[in-house]
Amino acid sequence: xxxxxxxxxxxxxxxxxxxxxTCSQNMNHEYMSWYRQDPGLGLRQIYYSMNxxxxxxxxxxxxxxxxxKEKRNFPLILESPSPNQTSLYFCASSLYxxxxxxxxxxxxxxxT
Amino acid sequence: GEDVEQSLFLSVREGxxxxxxxxxxxxxxxxxxxxxxxPGAGLQxxxxxxxxxxxxxxxxxTVLLNKKDKHLSLRIADTQTGDSAxxxxxxxxxxxxxxxxxxxxxxxxxxxx
Numbered sequence: 001x002x003x004x005x006x007x008x009x010x011x012x013x014x015x016x017x018x019x020x021x022t023c024s025q026n027m028n029h030e031y032m033s034w035y036r037q038d039p040g041l042g043l044r045q046i047y048y049s050m051n052x053x054x055x056x057x058x059x060x061x062x063x064x065x066x067x068x069k070e071k072r073n074f075p076l077i078l079e080s081p082s083p084n085q086t087s088l089y090f091c092a093s094s095l096y097x098x099x100x101x102x103x104x105x106x107x108x109x110x111x112t
Numbered sequence: 113g114e115d116v117e118q119s120l121f122l123s124v125r126e127g128x129x130x131x132x133x134x135x136x137x138x139x140x141x142x143x144x145x146x147x148x149x150x151p152g153a154g155l156q157x158x159x160x161x162x163x164x165x166x167x168x169x170x171x172x173x174t175v176l177l178n179k180k181d182k183h184l185s186l187r188i189a190d191t192q193t194g195d196s197a198x199x200x201x202x203x204x205x206x207x208x209x210x211x212x213x214x215x216x217x218x219x220x221x222x223x224x225x
Contacts, residue, residue, distance in 0.1 A: 035213075
């Protein structure tokens, strides 16, 4: 089944403790992206990747890192999480940038 | 700048038609999308329309695009309780080629039996 998977689905952590949210797609898509969803703000793009080893900032990249060492994986790294990064995070992928984007199920992160 | 606006809430009775509206500011938008988000789930693409189209129909869904007014609407015919969800309007930019989607705040559709 074609899908985008994210892990973990739920995470509660403390300020400053490094964490990684994994994202994997099995559709051989070149384009992958991370969004965060906050009430009243819709979804905002954090980082995106056009292909392996090609990543760039979205609208809200501060406090986040990404890597794209393999085509299928696009992990989101929070080196020192802060409470304002409490949010619902979505990974998405598409064959090419303007093609239909497939979304993962989301990761709900709480930073205390 | 880029901005997409939606009303936050819509309540309809089962069997009625629902119309969810969206306005956007960027006239260079290439594609406009409607996504559905059910509780606890990710976003599911419902339909999309190219900016050179005025209307697209797909079963119970009708998308209307008014480029002059930068207004997009999604009509759901014969709305069912299973249509209760948050609906997001989004636009993408062909010129920027970043693949970034600009989302509205989402409209919560409540369908009463």
